[in-house]
Amino acid sequence: MATPAMPEADSIPQAAIQLVKRLNDPGFSSVVPEISRQLQSLQHSQHAWEVADAMLADDDASVRFYGALTFQVKLNKDGKSLSSDEAHALRVRLVSWFIQSLQRSEGRLVLDKLCSTLATYFIQTPVPWGNALAQLICSLYEERVVSDEEASSHQASLAQVISQLPDSKLYPALRFCNILSEDVATKDHLSPQHRHLEGLMKGDVPNAAVLMHRGLSTTNSDIQSETLQTLTNWTGYAQAHWPRDVEGLLHLQKLTNFAMQYLTLGDQDLRDKATEVFTQILEYHLKFLLRDQLDALCNMICNNLGPHCISSIRNEEADPSVISSAKLMTAFGKATVQRLVEAPSDNTTQQLLDLFQQALQGPGYPGDDDECTVSITEFWNDYAEYVVDALEESSSYSDLPWLETSKDRLMRATESYLPKLCSPPTEVFRNWDEDTQESWSSFREDVWDFLQRVVVVPGTDLLAQLVNYALHSLQSKQYLDLEAAIYSLNAVADSVPISDDRSKRMIATLMESSLFAEMADPSLPISIRTKRTVMRLLESYSTFIQSNAQILPSVLTFLLSTMQTAPVSQMKLADAAAKSLKSLCSSCRRSLTAHLGELLQQSPQATSGPSANAYQKEKVMTALACIIQALPNEEAKGQALSLLLEMVERDLNNAVDYINRGAIEDGELAGTSALQYLAGIGEGMQDSGEHTVVDVEEEEDIQWDGKAQQDAYNFWNGEVGQAIQQRILNCFNIVDHLHNQGDAIDAACSVLRTGLTETVPGPFVFPPAVIAGFISKARLNTPRVEAMLITACAFVSAKSRSGVQRPVTEVYKIYEAMVTVTRELDQPGNDPGLAEICIDLMERLIPRYVDVLLAPADEEVAGIFNFVLRCVVGEAPMLKRRAATFLTSFIDLTGPKAPKDLPPSRIAPSAIMAEIGPLLAAALMNEIGGNAQRSELDSICKPLRSFIFTQPAAKRHLEQALISPHFPSQKVIDADKRVFLQKVTMLRGGRQTNVVVKEFWAVCKGTVSSFE
Incomplete structure (x- = not known):
């Protein structure tokens, strides 16, 4: 179907009518977007008034609807620009069309649109339409457009006119009254130009009240329903806009008693409508009553x-x-x-x-x-x-x-x-x-x-009520009722005073009942929801369980049994059980050391049930490691950890066998999962206590804190401990066997990070050389290179703590790998997320490893800082903020805020600033000159303030950037730039710099006209 051409001016109204008919013709469905575009263009054009008149005169109801819509669109666009005479003439036409629509017995669709158009005229006309309701009602009654003067003269007898309106005229009058209040309510608060509407509406409320009273007095259910809705809208408007106008509100309040009678009528629809009216008044306009x-x-x-x-x-x-x-x-x-x-x-x-x-x-x-x-x-x-x-x-x-x-x-x-x-x-x-x-x-x-x-x-005594209900449900085997009781107990857990003896006894009564034994019995008809709610009970009352170790055996049996017996269809239940087991073992680790042997024996069965998966096994491994960490001596920890490592090694060997047999997918899954188990073990083995940071390879770093730390150092640096740690490191070899290494590298990095948070020697506290050796392999095309660099960030932070010897060689090795990645990445915008991690790593080198940061050759250092400056002028907001933060930290190294014990570097930070000063100034002015988003300006101001405060040449560099032909904004004059430069340099990095920058940025963007 060919796209219809735009019509000539002399045939525009008829052409518009044809467009509407084509719009509703299935044969033109392929060009509907173009038809709609042309129609909208006509509705906004200078011919729209004639088009609307022609459409409303058409015999097709769908065309008449578009006629009313065209009037409405044009009013919204150009209504304010009409002259007084034009506005008056337009009102006469609209009211005339409204009367004619009733003579046609117009359908609801066109009638509503005409009412809405008249309401739009009321809102948009430059000549306030006083007595709008009276004029429309009189015009309906006379079946002609009455003048303003006639409408005013009828005001005293308007009640009589309304009483004589037949239903066919009463309904459209009410419909207009309803839509008017609804539309004005959404408009008159938007701008000062609509404030006069409040007075107009207040003047019309007596007429609206008389009209609604007549509507409520009829026996026509459609009119009664419309009246009730109209009352709701007028009540809402009046209460919101003139709540203290007693006289104005009284007109509507008198109708309330009348409307209340509808609450008990036999007609259900009207009863529901009246109920809705009073419900809304009670909820939103209570003071009206x-x-x-x-x-x-x-x-x-x-x-x-x-x-x-x-x-x-x-x-x-x-x-x-x-x-x-x-x-x-x-x-x-x-x-x-x-x-x-x-x-x-x-x-x-x-x-x-x-x-x-x-x-x-x-x-x-x-x-x-x-x-x-x-x-x-x-x-x-x-x-x-x-x-x-x-x-x-x-x-x-x-x-x-x-x-x-x-x-x-x-x-x-x-x-x-x-x-x-x-x-x-x-x-x-x-x-x-x-x-x-x-x-x-x-x-x-x-x-x-x-x-x-x-x-x-x-x-x-809510706790007692809930516990008793739970026990009664348990005794009667009503497990759905039991779930409701446990759900309720979970709800109140945070407010139950566990220190109160009576509360303790109540909770203990439930916990020591047959609850967990029955939950563990797969033969009982207990729903998944009930079991999961009971699992949440363990989390909700974990503090109580920690101090009542006698409960633990039955709880463990419940969780392990659930994992072991859950069918495939209940895998999520088994997952939840594994998660609960991990949480329980983490919080109650010391109470569970006596049960470690049983758990080690039961765990293989629990993790080999019908619904078993890698997630469950990882949680179980973590749970066991938590208990191992709580064992009283390092030898016991080593022995138990060796048993867990045997499970991991067994899975790794299976993975290699799978791969060798050609079952690549199975091998990849088994190998990656084994490393994830290892990461879980490392997480569980983390010491939750507060100890001094210790490097396992540097004896002189040890700050002795009791016998426990010395035992840890002796064991994990001894032959047995080192052998265990080597077994952990050997697990990383699986990465070389995998074709899809991403998940495995991610898991390996998780293993490495677990030890970085440790403060005492342990199996996962690896020598810096091991970590650096792994991370130094990072390249842009390395799978999950982000995980490797995130691990590098954690490593640098861990080795920046006070009292820890600086492993400079290893940090430099990691840094070199990062520099290589940025060089291969080239443009930060190619991968903003990765670039952000690189900048994060660079920032963590300040101040303790500034010598490493500036150690590469001059051209490499220049490339690094150019990379950072490209981040500042890039499109990625988070990357821009990160780069600005790094630059601020680096610039501060050249000023009085710099630490006194900075390590000597190959190049002084001040020399770097002398080189990049012009480039930094250009980058900052590029953003402040209009390219930054307003939300980014505070971040950009940070390096600007440090730059001005610390660098004597800052003013000269900023001036060159402002007068450069590359300055982005053409909306500021040289005088504005001079004033800006003078202000920011006089502030010398003070907080008011941000205000000045935002004002200048606004001028550069064109949102304000001048900068003074």
């Missing part, structure tokens, strides 16, 4: 809506209005929560709270067939929050006479929630759609929040 109206609404809820809602719930009636009634009850409860808490003896309060309590006791699952409970939970959360806030603000409980009653209410609500938290059977949950599952999960999270509030209210 008068005291007697709130009382009337309260009586209606207590005597009608509430009882009907509860009756429907109990009888499992399929009444859709129950949900809307529950939402209204919730909104009312939240709006009056202070009264409901602080007036517990009031009959109405008791009646309402009883309704809220009963609303939680219906059948079904929240989020599925029980939406009522979901809604009411919002109230109970607010109720609990109010109680907690009052407790925090009160100096004495005696100041809260209502507290005992509130405790009782909260505990009764909790009792109702526990069965509601019960998970549906797996087959039921799987049949729910995604929205239902999400809604149910959201409900549980809301109850989680509720319980967290209740538990801090003194005297509620």
Whole structure:
């Protein structure tokens, strides 16, 4: 299909009509984008007014819709530029088209668009449209466009005119009234040019109220529904814009009593609409309601809506209005929560709270067939929050006479929630759609929040209630109920006073029950969710478990049994068990040393179950290593660690066998996984205590801190310890056998990094030469070169601590590898992430290894700094910030802030600055001159401030950069540049430099006109 050409000027209206018809013609579907573009162009053109008139005169309703839309588009674009006469004439045309549309019995689509267009005129016209509603109503009544003067003269009798409007005219009048309030609400706060709309709307509110009163008095359900929505919008606008205008609000408030009658009508749609109206008012515009109206609404809820809602719930009636009634009850409860808490003896309060309590006791699952409970939970959360806030603000409980009653209410609500938290059977949950599952999960999270509030209210004894519910469920084998109880216990864990003897006894009662034994029994019908929730219990109460070691054997049995027996379909459950095992062994390592032998025996079975995978094995290895680390002497640690290394070596040998047999994929997986296990072992073996940094190869670095450290040094530097460490290093040989080395290199780097955080000698505290030798192989094409350079950063940081001898040779070896990578990378933008790591490594060399930083030949040092400057002027924001930070640190080495004990370097930092000064100034001015983003300026200012503060030649270099033909902005004059330079140099690196830079940058960008 050929693309239609743009029409000639004299045939534009008809051509526009043809474009609309083609737009709706399936035969032109291939050129719809071009048709839309041409149509939009016409709607913005000088011919748009004529086009809109022609479209509205067409017989096709879809064309008439575009006619109204064209008027609206053109008004939004050019409405403000109309003259007074043009604006008046346009209003006459629009009202005339509105009347004609009713004479056509126009459909809802075109009618709505015409109403919206008239609202747009009201908003955009340069001549305020006073009495807009009166003029439109009178025009509808007369079936002609009445003048402004006529509309004003009809003002006194407008109520009579409205009373005589037939439904066919009343509905469009209400529709315009509704859309007007909705559209103005979104516009009049945007700019001063729309402020006058507030006065116009205030002037129209009496007419709107009369119109809505008539709408509420009809028997036409469509009109009644439209009126209720109109009341909602006008109420929202009035309350937001003139909340203190008593007279203006009163017009609408009088309608509220009338509208309240709709809450008990037989028509369900109208009942729901009215319920929605009052729900929104309660939620967003509570102050709009008068005291007697709130009382009337309260009586209606207590005597009608509430009882009907509860009756429907109990009888499992399929009444859709129950949900809307529950939402209204919730909104009312939240709006009056202070009264409901602080007036517990009031009959109405008791009646309402009883309704809220009963609303939680219906059948079904929240989020599925029980939406009522979901809604009411919002109230109970607010109720609990109010109680907690009052407790925090009160100096004495005696100041809260209502507290005992509130405790009782909260505990009764909790009792109702526990069965509601019960998970549906797996087959039921799987049949729910995604929205239902999400809604149910959201409900549980809301109850989680509720319980967290209740538990801090003194005297509620929530912990005992939850534990007793859990024990009862366990005894009766109701495992879904048990899950709900454990879920609730997890919710309150952070607030349970573990130091309290009674709390300890309650938790111990549950932990020492048959809970973990039953969880470990694969023959029992226990859901995955229940087991995972119990695993979370271990994490939630880890502090308690640490001090109650008698619980550990049953817990370990549960976790290991789960891993060993979980079928493939429950792999995630086994993964969770492995994760919990690692967490438990890490936090309880000292309590578990007596069980290490059993765990070493049971672990192979646990990691070879039907759902076993590398993730689980890694977690188990880490768990075992945590316990090994806690053994009392180094010989015992070495023996146990050797057993773990045998498992790793066995897997590595299998990997080599796989590869030799041609099973490359299996070999790669086994080899990489083995290194990941090794990394996990290294993580577990990390000492969590605080000791002095020790280098295993330098005896003179040792700062003795007790016998334990000396034993560690003697053992791990002795023959047996060194043999174990060599076995670990030999594991790295697998990398040479793998074709896809990326994951293996990543894992190897993880192994190397584990020892860098250690502060005592150990098997993973490798000599610097080993680490440097591995990292020095890094090249741009090395798989996971980023991981190698990140390890290099960690190494330099570890060797920069005070008291640690500088391994200069090894650091230089690593640095050379990094320099090679930057040279091969060439442009930082080719891989900003990698470039950022390189800059990070360079920054970590300052100040302790500045001699290494400047050790390469002159041309290499120049290349390094050129690389950094290219990062400053590049497009990557994070890289730019990192480069600016490095330059700041380096520049500071040449000023009074420099450390006094800098190692002597081949080239002095000041000599480097003398060389790169002009280039640095050019780079900084390139960014400040408009190329940087505003969010980057603070970072760019850091090296600028140091440059000015430390370098005598800074002003000259900056001046040359400012007058250079390469300066990026043409929007600043030489005088602006001179003023800028004078200001920043006079500030000498002070904080106000940032302000001056931002102001100058704004001029360079053109967002402000001058710089002074």
